[in-house]
Amino acid sequence: MDSQCVGETDGLTFFLAKSEDYDDVMAISQDIYSGNDYLPHRYHSWMTEPGRVVIIARRGRKLVALESGLVVDGGETVIIEGLRVCPKERGCSIAGVIQRFVDGYIKKVYPNVKTKRLTRRDDPGPEKLRKFTLLARRAALSLQGDSEGFNRFVSDLKEKLVVSEETNGSCPLVPVKNLDALKAFLFDSDLPSRLQLPGGAIIQDCQPLKLMESNLHILARRNLTWFVDGSGKKPLFMSFHTPPYPIPYNGGSLCFIIDLFGTDTSLAKKALTTHLNSVKSEIQGLVWVHIFMHQTLWKDLKQFCESHDMEVKLSHKSWEQLFLEKELL
Ligand SMILES: CC(C)(COP(=O)(O)OP(=O)(O)OC[C@H]1O[C@@H](n2cnc3c(N)ncnc32)[C@H](O)[C@@H]1OP(=O)(O)O)[C@@H](O)C(=O)NCCC(=O)NCCS
Structure with a gap:
């Protein structure tokens, strides 16, 4: 089955992820969370989970980033998970690009979603947290x-x-x-x-x-x-x-x-x-x-x-x- 392209921006093309992208996703996922990454185990179930969107970004054929959203709370909220950028392109704001793209895509496909929620295992400090409400x-x-x-x-x-x-x-x-x-x-x-x-x-x-x-x-x-x-x-x-x-x-x-x-x-x-x-x-x-x-x-x-x-x-x-x-x- 062909990949479904869902948009383009900043030299990246975005696709809905498929099972066949697994190896490419794993190739950018080395050492994430010091080896405690859940995605190798959950990736395939994400492909069929109701209310879940998994987006990958490619530059040409190369996979450079992934982010996923799960629509919850009766359709009002999206939980963002799985964010990752390939090691060679980290530090170049690609995480920001894919996050903005996924936000817009979710809003288009699930217009009732009003908020996004996420958990982080690191504290990036007050400057980075300024964009969010820290709930707990x-x-x-x-x-x-x-x-x-x-x-x-x-x-x-x-x-x-x-x-x-x-x-x-x-x-x-x-x-x-x-x-x-x-x-x-x-x-x-x-x-x-x-x-x-x-x-x-x-x-x-x-x-x-x-x-x-x-x-x-x-x-x-x-x-x-x-x-x-x-x-x-x-x-x-x-x-x-x-x-x-x-x-x-x-x-x-x-x-x-x-x-x-x-x-x-x-x-x-x-x-x-x-x-x-x-x-x-x-x-x-x-x-x-x-x-x-x-x-x-x-x-x-x-x-x-x-x-x-x-x-x-x-x-x-x-x-x-x-x-x-x-x-x-
Ligand atoms: C964390 C990671 C995705 C950041 O990617 P990056 O492209 O190098 O990010 P940059 O430092 O260039 O930051 C650019 C943008 O991403 C955002 N960002 C960085 N790290 C983030 C994180 N952990 N969660 C959410 N947003 C993050 C920044 O706020 C910034 O946003 P802006 O452009 O809207 O201001 C990348 O280092 C990575 O893949 N690490 C391994 C996986 C991982 O730890 N994921 C974190 C999940 S919480």
């Missing part, structure tokens, strides 16, 4: 180890939990079993303030979603495992994990993402341990675990994860996920 910052903790170290690490965390629960009492965390239970939990009007949700949204991996029924289809596609605080009618905590997926790191590793919402430290420790424990049989080879959370939890969770044998390495540097929004004119 989430803290991130990263762990890295192999399957054996990971198993011992999880056992260690379970022991620490038992000790802490003997002192402080146990806090119940329950799995969310079905869609009705999830709806009852998510669509409680004071949930965003009670859990201090980032920008009032939930962020799954790097995708911010408003608490809207239409977004449940998107969440359902992600095959998430949810746990919530089961202590009463007004739960204080919610968490989910995305199934571990392959990443290029060290010639082939796994990435495991846990998203925590709420500020209760005991529940956060329990949720973290529960998520890690529930995937330990799936872990083979090296794994990177990235845990996103409210900033107030970071110090306690880091301390909780510190162990003497260091089989699982902990990133000592705190890093953040920035949640940004911009009006799409």
Whole structure:
């Protein structure tokens, strides 16, 4: 099938990406996110995902950039993801060119889209952020180890939990079993303030979603495992994990993402341990675990994860996920 050209500007021709472009896209994606790039794994599913647009830019035949948008929030918002420019052409404003093109294309194809949202793993400073509204910052903790170290690490965390629960009492965390239970939990009007949700949204991996029924289809596609605080009618905590997926790191590793919402430290420790424990049989080879959370939890969770044998390495540097929004004119 021929590529569908969707426009031209600044010496670049823009196309809707196809499965056949995979190798060209991978060729510009070396070492992105220090080997933690999700795109090699997600590219093909992006080709068929409802509401998703993936645009590539070529100069002549050479692929020089890619950006993708996913229309969410009942058609009002586009989430921007996957931005990348080929290494030789970085620093020449190509990211700006493709972003402007994709903004215009989305507006043309989805005229109801009013805002674009994105998350970034780096803080480019106030000057660059001026163009956006900064809705939230989430803290991130990263762990890295192999399957054996990971198993011992999880056992260690379970022991620490038992000790802490003997002192402080146990806090119940329950799995969310079905869609009705999830709806009852998510669509409680004071949930965003009670859990201090980032920008009032939930962020799954790097995708911010408003608490809207239409977004449940998107969440359902992600095959998430949810746990919530089961202590009463007004739960204080919610968490989910995305199934571990392959990443290029060290010639082939796994990435495991846990998203925590709420500020209760005991529940956060329990949720973290529960998520890690529930995937330990799936872990083979090296794994990177990235845990996103409210900033107030970071110090306690880091301390909780510190162990003497260091089989699982902990990133000592705190890093953040920035949640940004911009009006799409
Ligand atoms: C980040 C990357 C896409 C920037 O591309 P670039 O063409 O070298 O960007 P430049 O530094 O020349 O900046 C030009 C424009 O891109 C924007 N930009 C740069 N980095 C960006 C980022 N991470 N997210 C969004 N916009 C970015 C700048 O704000 C600027 O916009 P303007 O022209 O409207 O003012 C490129 O370095 C890359 O491919 N890195 C590896 C992949 C990656 O880290 N992607 C980030 C995803 S958040």
